[in-house]
Amino acid sequence: MAQHFLLSAAARTLSLRTIYKDGEEAAYAKFCEMRWPETNGDAICPDCGCCETYKITTRRKFKCKACSRQFSVTSGTIFASRKMAFVDLLAAICITVNAAKGVSMVQLSRDLDCQYKTAFVLAHKLREAMASEVQTGAMLQGHIEIDGAYFGGHIRPENHKADRKDRRLKEHQNGRRRVVVVMRERHGRTLPIVTMSEADGVVLANENVDRMATMSADEASHWDMLHNGWNVDRVNHSEVYSDHGKHTNWAESYFSRLRRMVVGQHHHVSPQYLHQYANQAAWLEDNRRKDNGALAFGLVQNAMGCPVSRAWKGYWQKVA
Incomplete structure (x- = not known):
């Protein structure tokens, strides 16, 4: 092998x-x-774009010959x-x-x-x-898998069973729960967006998925609206995860990485910063086949x- x-x-x-x-x-x-x-x-001057500069070696700075601005790398x-x-x-x-x-x-x-x-x-x-x-703003094309997963907002149950409340009800939640909706091209880009409800993914799909694309989604009822704009494959996860090529395994792979990142490394992620961790997981997932030197210098360039x-x-x- x-x-x-x-x-x-x-x-x-x-x-x-x-x-x-x-x-x-x-x-x-x-x-x-x-x-x-x-x-x-x-060096190129960031103000005027002039390529003629002096080097100030003692301070690792440059001085533009045209506008006399001093700047560093x-x-x-x-x-x-x-x-x-x-x-x-x-x-x-x-x-x-x-x-x-x-x-x-x-x-x-x-x-x-x-x-x-x-x-x-x-x-x-x-x-x-x-x-x-x-987050380039470019429309997703080809075959897109869409799914959502909830993060944060965990409420510890009361010690005594008699004191416990139904944590599924809104009045018993702490307001810190968020959902990451991911739209992932097969063999292409991964686009995660943080929102309050998985059903918001339909609006996000309208804004970010090309109308000539095809899509895959699970059996959740809010994804029914996707059929109005795209040819959508549906898979019932209560019965099977892949049905003759119909699956959302690429989206699940992304969530597997993000879930282990949050639970295994950071232990807690604030809703204020969840979008940054979601973007990091997407970047790692999209570049997983590159050597670490290319990843490091690519990140420096970004x-x-x-x-x-x-x-x-x-x-x-x-x-x-």
Whole structure:
């Protein structure tokens, strides 16, 4: 039997040992190359677009010959105003892409020897970079599987059976329960969206799925509305998970990764940030066949193309 790609040496093209052996200058050069790939790492002014710049080597900055602006390789990106060394940033990215089910912030802070809140904010910035690739706004095409799964809002039952309430009723819920609706192309993109009810997936499908596509869904009654716009295969999960090619196994595979990420690594995810974890799981799922070097440098390139984070800039100063 042929060896799985992820078990082969070809899947391991980057390691923490290599990152720290190459050192800070090599990591800095890689960030420059990812920021300005069209000039092989030579600086381009983010204000006027001029390619002629001076190097201020003592401070790792550049000065534009045209507009005299000083800037760095991370100016205007999601890593703007960073204090962490480039070799540590690259190591954090390597750790993140190597973790198929995510990594806890306590573990990341220990690996990088930084504060918990530093690792927390850095990880969320990386998730924003992943989201820029997942949430492209392009319509889904081909054959689409759609499904939903609920996360959060768990209410512990009372100790005594006589004191327990029906937690299915709205008045006995805490309002923190959310559903992730995923629309996944077979052999293509994964698009997750966080909403309040799985039935909202019909509206989301109208906004994100091409009318020439075909779809698969389970037996839930709210998916009946999909038949008004698409040719939909339905599978009754109470009887079978796959019926002559009719299934939602690709969507279930995504939820398996996300569920294990939330339960096994993070243990608790706030509804405020659930969409970022959903996007991370989608990015990992869509890029699962790539080697870890391609994943790491692809994520660096995404981060270098993302603007300054509105949610995480000045997060601890409450100016977001």
